Amino acid sequence: MSQENVWPRFRLDPRLHTRLRAADEDRDIVRECLGEAFADGRLNREELDERLAAVGDARLLGDLLDALADLFLDAHPIDPDSDEAKALGADAGRGPTPGNGMARTGSGSGSGEGGTLSHHADRDPLSPPMPLTYDEIDTAAREHYAKLVRASLGSFVGASAITTLVWLAIGLYSGGFSLFWPIFVMLGTGINVISTISARQRTIEDRRRKLTRKARERRALDGDPGADGGGSGPRSRSDERREIRRNRNRDRGDDHGSGDPDARDV
Numbered sequence: 165m166s167q168e169n170v171w172p173r174f175r176l177d178p179r180l181h182t183r184l185r186a187a188d189e190d191r192d193i194v195r196e197c198l199g200e201a202f203a204d205g206r207l208n209r210e211e212l213d214e215r216l217a218a219v220g221d222a223r224l225l226g227d228l229l230d231a232l233a234d235l236f237l238d239a240h241p242i243d244p245d246s247d248e249a250k251a252l253g254a255d256a257g258r259g260p261t262p263g264n265g266m267a268r269t270g271s272g273s274g275s276g277e278g279g280t281l282s283h284h285a286d287r288d289p290l291s292p293p294m295p296l297t298y299d300e301i302d303t304a305a306r307e308h309y310a311k312l313v314r315a316s317l318g319s320f321v322g323a324s325a326i327t328t329l330v331w332l333a334i335g336l337y338s339g340g341f342s343l344f345w346p347i348f349v350m351l352g353t354g355i356n357v358i359s360t361i362s363a364r365q366r367t368i369e370d371r372r373r374k375l376t377r378k379a380r381e382r383r384a385l386d387g388d389p390g391a392d393g394g395g396s397g398p399r400s401r402s403d404e405r406r407e408i409r410r411n412r413n414r415d416r417g418d419d420h421g422s423g424d425p426d427a428r429d430v
Contacts, residue, residue, distance in 0.1 A: 174190055194222075195219055296382065324350045327346035
């Protein structure tokens with residue numbers, strides 16, 4: 165994840181609103197950053213687990229900055245009245261109130277209108293758009309699971325290779341090979357791979373549920389009644405549960421529950 169596009173993903177910039185309560189969506193963003201740092205090799209498994217636990221316990225937006233402090237150069241509290249905060253507001257086109265997660269757009273000052281609120285105005289154009297339809301959410305959920313699998317496999321392969329090389333070096337230097345102790349490291353990291361793979365269905369469904377909730381909230385903010393400009397608005401919880409059941413049946417080889425094309429829009 166680049167240094168430039170992480171903060172606009174938060175509804176409220178945690179650097180500017182350190183004393184406000186953090187939401188699950190804010191914690192999820194930090195967890196994704198930590199997962200990518202782990203996949204890049206910037207965090208080891210112990211550090212990842214420790215920071216994920218801290219993120220789960222975080223109550224305030226400012227508490228989330230600790231987990232990112234050595235991963236992002238600008239992960240530190242910013243005084244809302246400082247020049248740095250004003251510069252952030254100018255760069256994002258938000259005027260004198262930076263970091264509020266929404267921008268005012270529309271006609272100029274001579275039109276007599278205050279403009280409209282756009283939830284997309286402060287997002288990096290290079291960032292992938294939020295999935296809003298059934299197909300987009302399903303694809304994003306599966307990609308999220310695939311990323312977790314790659315991270316766990318990378319940890320297993322990396323730890324196994326390093327410990328095996330150390331074992332070989334010690335054996336060659338001492339002139340004899342002792343117990344193959346890297347097997348214990350392989351077992352430890354292998355358990356994580358097995359647990360990640362065995363939790364495939366639950367992981368994908370949890371991700372679908374979160375993305376569906378975010379899509380519904382986005383449409384409520386944007387006033388968009390449906391993905392194609394029509395429809396009945398954001399999906400209810402019962403619709404979401406029915407969709408999850410259809411997804412589960414489809415993953416098990418049953419494709420009979422998704423015949424209605426209108427039901428495929430979130």
